[in-house]
Amino acid sequence: EIVLTxxxxxxxxxxxxxxxxxxxxxxxxxxxxWYQQKPGASPKPWIYETSKxxxxxxxxxxxxxxxxxxxxxxNNMEAEDAATYYCQQWNYPSWTFGxxxxxxxx
Amino acid sequence: EVKLQQSGDELVRxxxxxxxxxxxxxxxxxxxxxxxxxxxxxQGLEWIGTIIPxxxxxxxxxxxKGKATLTADKSSNTAYMELSRLTxxxxxxxxxxxxxxxxxxxxxxxxxxxxS
Numbered sequence: 505e506i507v508l509t510x511x512x513x514x515x516x517x518x519x520x521x522x523x524x525x526x527x528x529x530x531x532x533x534x535x536x537x538w539y540q541q542k543p544g545a546s547p548k549p550w551i552y553e554t555s556k557x558x559x560x561x562x563x564x565x566x567x568x569x570x571x572x573x574x575x576x577x578x579n580n581m582e583a584e585d586a587a588t589y590y591c592q593q594w595n596y597p598s599w600t601f602g603x604x605x606x607x608x609x610x
Numbered sequence: 611e612v613k614l615q616q617s618g619d620e621l622v623r624x625x626x627x628x629x630x631x632x633x634x635x636x637x638x639x640x641x642x643x644x645x646x647x648x649x650x651x652x653q654g655l656e657w658i659g660t661i662i663p664x665x666x667x668x669x670x671x672x673x674x675k676g677k678a679t680l681t682a683d684k685s686s687n688t689a690y691m692e693l694s695r696l697t698x699x700x701x702x703x704x705x706x707x708x709x710x711x712x713x714x715x716x717x718x719x720x721x722x723x724x725x726s
């Protein structure tokens with residue numbers, strides 16, 4: 505089973521700041537999906553197949569990575585971006601989520 | 611419009627079982643896999659298992675084998691998850707989500723509270 509480790513676990517960012525969240529896999533994976541979740545709400549697909557933005561996701565978000573290291577980046581943090589972000593991957597026959605990164609507004 | 615409508619919140623006694631539903635609409639039910647995900651209070655997301663309604667095939671996270679049973683009714687476009695022998699560790703929100711790849715639509719979640 506592949507383990508996904510996200511860092512940092514929590515972080516704060518000011519409006520306009522650049523934010524990078526990292527997801528490291530215990531073994532090489534082909535791609536990474538990312539989800540955004542706000543309190544009391546269901547997770548939303550955010551970035552899929554490493555770098556493709558889901559519908560409605562602002563283009564200040566981007567995703568990159570390969571092998572065992574993937575990242576989600578926000579250029580110019582906005583208040584609405586405060587949320588918890590989870591990475592996810594599929595390695596037959598299991599899906600795995602990272603532990604989540606809680607991003608707060610400073 | 612794609613929608614996954616989950617059943618209502620549950621309060622159940624320790625040792626009991628609970629069966630929840632996820633009714634799909636707005637797409638062809640058998641064209642997608644359906645997943646179930648657990649979120650314990652203040653914690654992250656945990657994949658429980660997957661059912662492929664077209665061929666009634668299931669796969670489970672090893673951790674949930676014997677705890678969760680996934681079924682699907684193609685006639686009503688509804689997926690079900692039954693949790694057995696409930697303990698306080700099973701108190702959580704449970705989501706269904708459909709996918710061909712990433713989980714692109716999620717239900718609103720069912721909060722299960724296990725308490726005597």
